[in-house]
Amino acid sequence: MISGIAPACPKCGGVNRPGADVCYLCREPLMAHPGPATLPPSPPPGGNALVDGSPPPAEARPALRPIPMLLFTEAARHNVRMSALLFVLLFVVFFLLGTAIGGAYGDPGTGLGLSFVLYAILGATAYFSGSSIVLSIHGAREAGGEEHRQLRNVVEEMAIAAGVPPPKVYVIPTGGMNAFAAGRRPEEACVAVTTGLLDRLNREELQGVVAHELAHIKSRDTLYNVCAAVLVGAVALLSDMFLRGTLWGRRGRTAGERSGGGRGGNAAFFVLALLLAVLAPLAARILQMSISRQREYHADAAAAGFTRNPLGLASALAKITAGGARVPGENRGTQHLFIINPLRVFDADSSALMSTHPPTGERIQRLRAMGGVAAGD
Amino acid sequence: MAYIPLVLLVAVIAWFVAAYNKLVRFRNQIRNAWHQIDVQLKRRYDLIPNLVEVVKDYMAYEQETLTKVIEARGAALSAKGPAAQAKAEGLLTETLKSLFAVVEKYPELKANQNVASLQEELTGTENKISFARQFYNDSVMTYNNAIQSIPTNSIASFFNFAQEAYFETEPESRSVPKASLR
Numbered sequence: 001m002i003s004g005i006a007p008a009c010p011k012c013g014g015v016n017r018p019g020a021d022v023c024y025l026c027r028e029p030l031m032a033h034p035g036p037a038t039l040p041p042s043p044p045p046g047g048n049a050l051v052d053g054s055p056p057p058a059e060a061r062p063a064l065r066p067i068p069m070l071l072f073t074e075a076a077r078h079n080v081r082m083s084a085l086l087f088v089l090l091f092v093v094f095f096l097l098g099t100a101i102g103g104a105y106g107d108p109g110t111g112l113g114l115s116f117v118l119y120a121i122l123g124a125t126a127y128f129s130g131s132s133i134v135l136s137i138h139g140a141r142e143a144g145g146e147e148h149r150q151l152r153n154v155v156e157e158m159a160i161a162a163g164v165p166p167p168k169v170y171v172i173p174t175g176g177m178n179a180f181a182a183g184r185r186p187e188e189a190c191v192a193v194t195t196g197l198l199d200r201l202n203r204e205e206l207q208g209v210v211a212h213e214l215a216h217i218k219s220r221d222t223l224y225n226v227c228a229a230v231l232v233g234a235v236a237l238l239s240d241m242f243l244r245g246t247l248w249g250r251r252g253r254t255a256g257e258r259s260g261g262g263r264g265g266n267a268a269f270f271v272l273a274l275l276l277a278v279l280a281p282l283a284a285r286i287l288q289m290s291i292s293r294q295r296e297y298h299a300d301a302a303a304a305g306f307t308r309n310p311l312g313l314a315s316a317l318a319k320i321t322a323g324g325a326r327v328p329g330e331n332r333g334t335q336h337l338f339i340i341n342p343l344r345v346f347d348a349d350s351s352a353l354m355s356t357h358p359p360t361g362e363r364i365q366r367l368r369a370m371g372g373v374a375a376g377d
Numbered sequence: 378m379a380y381i382p383l384v385l386l387v388a389v390i391a392w393f394v395a396a397y398n399k400l401v402r403f404r405n406q407i408r409n410a411w412h413q414i415d416v417q418l419k420r421r422y423d424l425i426p427n428l429v430e431v432v433k434d435y436m437a438y439e440q441e442t443l444t445k446v447i448e449a450r451g452a453a454l455s456a457k458g459p460a461a462q463a464k465a466e467g468l469l470t471e472t473l474k475s476l477f478a479v480v481e482k483y484p485e486l487k488a489n490q491n492v493a494s495l496q497e498e499l500t501g502t503e504n505k506i507s508f509a510r511q512f513y514n515d516s517v518m519t520y521n522n523a524i525q526s527i528p529t530n531s532i533a534s535f536f537n538f539a540q541e542a543y544f545e546t547e548p549e550s551r552s553v554p555k556a557s558l559r
Contacts, residue, residue, distance in 0.1 A: 149497055153498070154501070163515075
C-alpha cells in the first residue's frame with residue numbers, strides 16, 4: 001500500500017512522506033493515493049493526537065480534522081501537560097535503571113540512592129555553569145549599538161506582553177537565520193538573534209521570533225532542557241558503567257557474591273539490568289527529543305498569545321526554512337535551543353523520532369490555524 | 378489512625394494559604410501591569426517634543442499637523458479620569474499616525490537619522506503601550522477567573538477580593554469592524 005516515491009504537492013510543491021494522503025503543508029489532497037489512510041513509515045512525533053500520522057482521506061474526515069482552529073491558551077496547556085508526562089517517564093526510566101543495576105549487585109535500594117546522588121551532582125554542575133558557555137560557543141555579542149535599537153525595542157515589547165523582566169539581548173554575526181534563548185530563570189535570561197535574521201525579517205516577523213524565545217524563557221524551557229539533558233546523560237553514564245563492569249569485572253565479583261549467598265535473586269535482576277542498560281539510553285533519548293518537540297509547539301502557541309498575531313511567526317518560520325538556519329558553532333549539544341534546528345533545516349526527515357523540533361511545515365500550519373487561516377488556504 | 382484528621386486539617390490549611398497567596402499575587406500583578414501602562418505613556422509624552430523639534434524645520438507647510446500633535450499631547454496630559462484619558466490617548470495615537478504619514482512625503486526627512494531613530498522609538502513605545510494594556514487585560518482575566526471559580530471563590534468572597542475592570546478602548550474605535558460584520 002505504501003508507495004516508495006515521495007509525492008510532491010500539486011498546489012504548494014511541498015515534498016511529502018511516501019504514503020501521505022494530503023500535503024503536510026497545505027492539506028491539499030495528493031492524487032496518487034486514493035486508498036484509506038496508510039501508516040507513515042516513521043511513527044508520529046511525541047505521541048500527540050494532533051500530529052497523529054497522516055490524516056484520513058478527505059471525505060471521511062470529521063469537521064475538526066486537518067487541524068482544528070486552535071486557541072493558543074488551550075494549545076499551550078495541552079503541550080505543558082504532555083511534556084510534564086514525558087518528563088516523569090524519563091525519571092521513571094532513570095530510577096528503574098538505577099534500581100535494576102543495584103539489584104544485580106544485590107541491593108536495589110543502594111542502586112536507587114546512588115543514581116539519585118549521581119543525578120544531583122550532574123544537575124548542580126549544569127545548573128551553575130550558566131548560559132554564558134552557550135553564548136560564547138556561538139559567538140554571540142551584546143546588542144548595544146544604534147543599529148540594534150529596533151531589536152532591543154522588540155525584545156522589550158515582547159517582555160511586556162509576556163510579563164517577564166526584559167532579558168539581555170545578544171547578536172550572532174552570521175548570515176544564517178536563527179535565534180535562541182538561554183538562562184535558568186526569567187530574571188537572568190538572555191535572547192540571541194543572528195544578524196541574518198535581523199536583515200531579512202520585517203518587524204512583525206521579528207516580533208514573532210522574539211515572542212517564541214520569550215515563551216521558552218517564561219515557561220522555563222531553558223531550565224527544563226538542562227534537566228532533561230542531564231537525565232539523558234546520567235542514564236547513558238549508568239548504563240555505560242554497568243556494561244563495562246559486567247564485561248571486565250564480572251569474574252572477581254561472582255566469587256565474592258557466592259560466599260555471601262543470594263545468587264538466585266540477583267540473576268533475575270542481572271538480566272533486567274542488562275536489558276535496561278542497553279535499551280534505557282535509547283528510550284531516554286527518544287523521550288528527551290519528544291519533550292523538546294512538545295516545548296516547541298508550546299512556545300509557538302504562547303508566542304501567538306503574546307503577539308496576538310500567529311501569522312507573523314508563521315511567515316518568519318517559512319522565511320527561515322527557505323533562507324537557511326546555519327549558525328557558527330552549531331553542534332548536537334545545543335541544537336535543541338534554537339527556534340529552528342540549525343543541523344536539520346530540511347524538513348524531509350525531521351519528523352523522525354530523534355529530532356529536536358517538529359516538522360516546520362506542521363508548526364506553520366498550526367500557527368495559521370490559530371490565525372484563522374483555514375487549512376488549504 | 379488518629380493522625381488522619383490531623384493530616385487532613387494540615388492539608389486543608391496548606392491549600393487555603395496557597396490559594397489566598399495566589400489571589401494576592403494575581404491582584405498585585407494587575408496593579409503592576411497598570412503602572413507599566415503609565416510608564417510607557419509617560420515615555421511617549423517625553424518623546425513627542427523631541428520629534429516635533431527635529432521635524433519642524435523641514436515641515437514648513439505642515440504646521441497644522443504638528444500643532445494637532447502638540448495639542449493632543451497636552452490634552453492627554455491634562456485629561457482627568459480613566460475614560461477621558463483613554464479618549465485623549467486614542468486621539469494622540471491618531472495624530473501621531475498622521476504625522477508619520479506626512480513624514481513619508483519628505484524624502485530628506487525620511488533619510489534623517491534622528492527622525493528614523495525617533496520614529497522607531499515612538500513605534501516601539503506605541504507597541505509597548507498596547508502590549509502593556511494587553512498584559513493588563515490578560516492579568517485581569519486570570520484574576521477574575523480565579524475569584525469566580527470554585528473553590529477559590531469562597532476565599533475571594535470571604536476576604537473581599539473584588540472583580541477588576543478591563544481596560545476598554547473607546548467605542549468609536551471599535552465601530553468600524555463591527556459595521557463590516559453587519
